[in-house]
Amino acid sequence: MEIIYLNSTDEMYQQVLNLRYDLFFRERGLPREILFDALEENSTHVAIIEQGDLYAYGRLSETAKGIFKISQMVVKPKIQGKGLGSRVLSELVNSALEKGAKEVFLNARLHAVSMYGKIGFETVGSSFIAKGTGVPHIKMVKCC
Template sequence: MRVNSDVEFVILNRDESLYQEALDLRFNLFFEPANLPRDVLFDDNETRSTHLTLTQDGALLAYLRLTEASDKHFQLSQMVVTPKHQGKGLGRRLVTEAIQYLRARSATDVTLSARLHAIRLYTSVGFVVSGDVYLSKRTGVEHINMHLKIK
């Protein structure tokens, strides 16, 4: 089942309530299962990143964070979809919107560290694997680096 087309792509400000919801979602799905403290969310990239979401009728559906690592090179991280909306194509749609956002800003490439179950999603929009599987230092979950050249 796909979500209706009235889904909206939104760039969040950190003072919005949706940003707080995104923080809660990220913590609940990524860090709480690893028994990490909530302050793990506030790494060096949090305040200098762009926070992108998909919403429907004002409700958060999906989130990701983009950080400029160097001139025109970005890192995509913390991509998450609300549990009740997973499997409906929202992750792919949000990543596609993020690529368009980066293309409009003349970005040259974007990298990410994917959980292994998400490799198919990222390859479906053009990312390629660039490295070996490794364990996240924070969560102990297996990840792999991926890369996309933006044309």
């Protein structure tokens, strides 16, 4: 399996959009347009693929000078728990550091807090319900 960086014009990017929609939004009856938030176009898109198949994905966005947000982390359900999410996360953190990050943050689903913690993210504040999906999350931060 290899890690690749994607552009929105890449064929694999459509697979990314489909996986994100299927796992995060379809079940909640949300429109596909929800994928195209204010961060989408100017983000770094990282995926793990093998023989043309998508297995994992994550997005990195600079929200302010030196402040980066990781979002839309997803791993195909049939291969979750095999470390692919951690590989994508590490790649995104390294990319943020190369771009001069002072801080990297994300909003973690509560069941994923331990994975993010293993890579140095710490929880901040209380859990909250995500507006778009109604799923509980908590902010996590990694200082650089």
